[in-house]
Amino acid sequence: MKRKKGLKLLLLSGxxxxxxxxxxxxxxxxxxxxPVPKDADYIIVLGARVKTDGPSLSLQSRIDAAAAYLLANQNTKAIVSGGQGTDEPVSEAEAMKQGLLTAGIDExxxxxxxxxxxxYENITFTKKLIPAHSEPVLLVTNDFHLxxxxKMAEKQGLNVKGLPAPTPLITIPKSYVREYLALTKYLLTGKI
Known part of the structure; x- marks a missing residue:
């Protein structure tokens, strides 16, 4: 009897x-x-890992999506947001800036x-760089993270839309598992 209840509980939990x-x-x-609005005043490109040989696949995807949008919308400015981790050769912002310059975006x-x-800090620090009444503002990040x-930007009073960058196939399983966990933590605590 206990075994049946345990199995039932396990199945219900699953x-x-x-x-x-x-x-x-x-x-x-x-x-x-x-839908992604055209002619945004600003796009905010969120950082991701920088390896010794350059941007990670996820970060490169964000750079590519941002560059494509900026090339098609000549009045839009980009804020590249990301610090330098202890294992990163340059800041994420610097890596993104270099990627955008290489793609032909004017400095x-x-x-x-x-x-x-x-x-959370990407949004907190970037929000201070955007003039009041700038709209639309787009967040550029991988689709799994958008x-x-x-939601974090809205909670901080920033009215944003999303510009999704594709998630590289090789990173999908790890990215989505981590995002489910991060979302759960965020939904439960309001923190990242």
């Missing part, structure tokens, strides 16, 4: 976990498939924020 992950996945999908259109260490990033 079903609840799957349902929870499905809901999170739906929100992630929903936020990464919204006068790039503003650097190189103190932040996480998504829902949480937009």
């Amino acid at each position: 079903a609840a976990a799957l349902l929870y992950c499905a809901i999170l996945q739906y929100k992630i999908y929903q936020y990464s498939h919204k 006068t259109r790039i503003i650097m924020e190189s103190r932040s260490r996480n998504t 829902y949480r990033a937009v």
